[in-house]
Amino acid sequence: MAYRRSLPQLTAVLAALALATAMLTGVLGGTATAAPVGAAATTAGCGKTPTLASGTRTIRSGGQNRTYILRVPDGYDRNRPYKLIFAFHWLNGTAGNVASAGYYGLQGLSGNSAILVAPQGIDNGWANTGGRDLTLVDDLTALIEGDLCVDTSQLFALGWSYGGAMSYAVACARPAVFRAVAVLSGANLSGCSGATQPIAYLGIHGTHDSVLDISQGRALRDTFVRVNGCTPQNPPEPARGSLTHIVTAYAGCRAGYPVEWAAFDGDHTPEPVDGSTSTSGARTWVGGEVWKFFSQLPSTTTPSTSPSSSPSSSPSSSPSSSPSTTPGGCTATFRVVNDWPGGFQAEVTVANTGSAAVTGWRVTWTLPSGQSVSQVWNGTLTTGGGTATVANATYNGSIAPGATTTFGLIAAGGSASAPPLTCNAV
Numbered sequence: 001m002a003y004r005r006s007l008p009q010l011t012a013v014l015a016a017l018a019l020a021t022a023m024l025t026g027v028l029g030g031t032a033t034a035a036p037v038g039a040a041a042t043t044a045g046c047g048k049t050p051t052l053a054s055g056t057r058t059i060r061s062g063g064q065n066r067t068y069i070l071r072v073p074d075g076y077d078r079n080r081p082y083k084l085i086f087a088f089h090w091l092n093g094t095a096g097n098v099a100s101a102g103y104y105g106l107q108g109l110s111g112n113s114a115i116l117v118a119p120q121g122i123d124n125g126w127a128n129t130g131g132r133d134l135t136l137v138d139d140l141t142a143l144i145e146g147d148l149c150v151d152t153s154q155l156f157a158l159g160w161s162y163g164g165a166m167s168y169a170v171a172c173a174r175p176a177v178f179r180a181v182a183v184l185s186g187a188n189l190s191g192c193s194g195a196t197q198p199i200a201y202l203g204i205h206g207t208h209d210s211v212l213d214i215s216q217g218r219a220l221r222d223t224f225v226r227v228n229g230c231t232p233q234n235p236p237e238p239a240r241g242s243l244t245h246i247v248t249a250y251a252g253c254r255a256g257y258p259v260e261w262a263a264f265d266g267d268h269t270p271e272p273v274d275g276s277t278s279t280s281g282a283r284t285w286v287g288g289e290v291w292k293f294f295s296q297l298p299s300t301t302t303p304s305t306s307p308s309s310s311p312s313s314s315p316s317s318s319p320s321s322s323p324s325t326t327p328g329g330c331t332a333t334f335r336v337v338n339d340w341p342g343g344f345q346a347e348v349t350v351a352n353t354g355s356a357a358v359t360g361w362r363v364t365w366t367l368p369s370g371q372s373v374s375q376v377w378n379g380t381l382t383t384g385g386g387t388a389t390v391a392n393a394t395y396n397g398s399i400a401p402g403a404t405t406t407f408g409l410i411a412a413g414g415s416a417s418a419p420p421l422t423c424n425a426v
Contacts, residue, residue, distance in 0.1 A: 182202040350407070366386060
C-alpha cells in the first residue's frame, strides 16, 4: 500500500486535532435514523435494477459536494442482501489509496459478498466538524441502501489512524446502524457523540506507536468494554522485539457484542507483519483478523423470499472447493474463503440439479478429527457422531431448477480443506 505519512507531521497535526476534538466530544454527530440491529431488514434497493456502479462518484452532503469510491461485487445479484463496509483513509491519504489497496484487504477476503465504499475526507482528514462526516456516512448509507440490496444488520466500518478515529466516531454515534467497527491505530480525533449503546468492537494497535500512543487506542477499546458489559482486564501484549501480535477476546460481553483487542510489536503502521520490521499488504495478518471479526456476526435478516437464490454461475476456481454427491436432486460445493491459525470461514453453494423445484435441502459431511463448526448463517446446524448437517433456513429452502443458494460457516480446528459433502433435497 502506498501509505503517505510523515511521523513528525502526523504527530503535530494529530495532537492539535486531539485537543480540538476533545473540546467537542459529545457535541458532534446527530440522531441516527436507521432501524436498530434487532429490526434488521433488506433495503429498498433489493429487487431493483441498480443505477450505482463501481467507480468514483459524487454525492451532495451537508451543502457540499463530497466524493467516494464505490465497489459493487462482481456478479451483483439484486435479490441478494449484501454486507456494506465503509473504509476510511488516513491523514493525507485518499479514498483512491484505500480502494487501490483493496479496502484494507477486505475486497479479496469478502469473496464478492460485500459492497465496499471509501469516502473522501475534507482536506484528506476526518475532523468531523459539526458532525459533517457523520452526515456523509448517513447520506451514503441512505443512497446505497436505496439503490442496492443491503442487509441492514450487516453494516461495518474500519480505518487506520485518522480513519480509525472516524470509525470510532461511527461506533459512538451510530451503534443502531452499524453492526461492528475495526479501529486500526486510532484515537479520539473525530469526536464521540453518544457511546451509550453496544456495538461489536475490534481494536488493533502497535505497542510502541510513535504517532498515536497505544494508550489512546486502549482508551477507545475500554469505552466499549464498558458499554458492551465486558469484564474489564489488562490484555497481554507482546514484548518489544518479539515481532508478534496477541489477540484477546474479552469475556462477559453482552451476547452479540464482542470486544477484541489485537496488540502488535510495532510502530504506526496498518500492515504489521509477524517476524519482520518491514510491512507488506500481502503478508500482514490485519485484514484477516478484521474479516474474521466481522464474519462471526451473522445476519439477523429473515426475508420472506429467498434472497440468495439466483441462476447458477460458475463458482470461483479454488483449490479448496469440493462438489458433493447428488442423490437428492441437489449438489453442494464447499469453498474456503478465509483461514487463520486454528480456524477458517467457508461458503457452501447448494444447487438444484433437477428438473423440478426443490422445497428444502440438507447438506451433510463428516467432520475431520479435532474440528468443530462454531457458527452457521443462512442455515440450521446440527452435529453428532462426528457429523455436521446444515438444513435450509425458512427463507432459502425453495430453489428453482438451475438456481443456487448459499450458506456460510466458521470452523475451528483441523485443516482448512473441503470435505466430501452429501446434498439431499427434502
